[in-house]
Amino acid sequence: MATTPLAGMTKVDRWQISRQKAFKAVPDEGRTITYLGKKFHVYPDTFWPFLDSQPLVRNFRIKPGESVLDVGTGSGVIAVFACYQQAARVLALDLNPAAIRSASHNARAHGFEAVMEVRRSDLFENVGDEQFDVITANLPFRDKPAHDIVARSQWDTGFQTNTRFFQDVGKYLKPGGRIYFAHSNFGAVDEVRRLAKAAGFRIRLIASSAADAPEARQFYAFLIKPAVAT
Numbered sequence: 001m002a003t004t005p006l007a008g009m010t011k012v013d014r015w016q017i018s019r020q021k022a023f024k025a026v027p028d029e030g031r032t033i034t035y036l037g038k039k040f041h042v043y044p045d046t047f048w049p050f051l052d053s054q055p056l057v058r059n060f061r062i063k064p065g066e067s068v069l070d071v072g073t074g075s076g077v078i079a080v081f082a083c084y085q086q087a088a089r090v091l092a093l094d095l096n097p098a099a100i101r102s103a104s105h106n107a108r109a110h111g112f113e114a115v116m117e118v119r120r121s122d123l124f125e126n127v128g129d130e131q132f133d134v135i136t137a138n139l140p141f142r143d144k145p146a147h148d149i150v151a152r153s154q155w156d157t158g159f160q161t162n163t164r165f166f167q168d169v170g171k172y173l174k175p176g177g178r179i180y181f182a183h184s185n186f187g188a189v190d191e192v193r194r195l196a197k198a199a200g201f202r203i204r205l206i207a208s209s210a211a212d213a214p215e216a217r218q219f220y221a222f223l224i225k226p227a228v229a230t
């Protein structure tokens with residue numbers, strides 16, 4: 001029987017692949033995306049600000065003066081919104097050099113270059129020994145082999161990035177600190193809950209988006225804290 005390259009793919013696979021193509025097709029000078037009433041610029045190969053982070057961005061709370069570490073910053077959208085909540089320091093990390101370029105642009109464009117530092121890092125590898133009041137993360141949702149750096153914005157081969165995140169994140173959290181974590185109903189939600197608990201955290205859903213009919217995709221924001229107060 002004849003097969004096509006799309007054989008065996010799910011609707012979500014096809015939708016995500018079309019988004020990866022769109023990220024790659026951005027012109028060199030970039031393009032501007034409006035997200036929750038603010039403008040963000042993305043250069044080629046950067047994950048665009050999208051609905052997936054909105055439950056987190058609408059519901060996370062930063063007290064003025066707190067420090068924030070944003071892991072997998074992409075365009076820097078979550079980090080920039082932390083700055084709008086008057087964080088005193090925001091460190092935004094990403095593996096992808098294109099994301100570093102986009103997030104640096106957005107830190108400057110929103111006037112937060114003195115507050116928001118953007119640094120290339122595979123998870124926490126370049127953080128040093130700094131600790132933060134709040135850690136935010138919108139990591140790739142799905143346990144699926146990622147063939148390139150753009151695919152790594154949506155797919156996590158063997159769920160290794162998410163697994164390492166939960167194993168290591170506690171070291172970068174100040175006593176009494178908290179984590180805001182984005183996820184989705186088409187991602188490995190049960191595995192996220194299991195990883196968080198195994199690492200000594202309690203995890204609570206604080207917000208979710210309405211399902212986008214007819215696809216029924218939903219996005220979540222979790223609040224994660226050490227199970228035993230630190």
Ligand SMILES: C[S@@+](CC[C@H](N)C(=O)[O-])C[C@H]1O[C@@H](n2cnc3c(N)ncnc32)[C@H](O)[C@@H]1O
Nearest residue numbers: 047053072073074094095096122123138153161
């Ligand atoms: C779903 S996108 C989210 C981007 C942005 N935070 C947002 O909410 O729009 C995931 C981001 O995580 C980054 N990422 C994936 N694996 C990573 C790793 N091991 N270390 C750092 N960043 C990573 C990707 O490059 C991508 O920018």
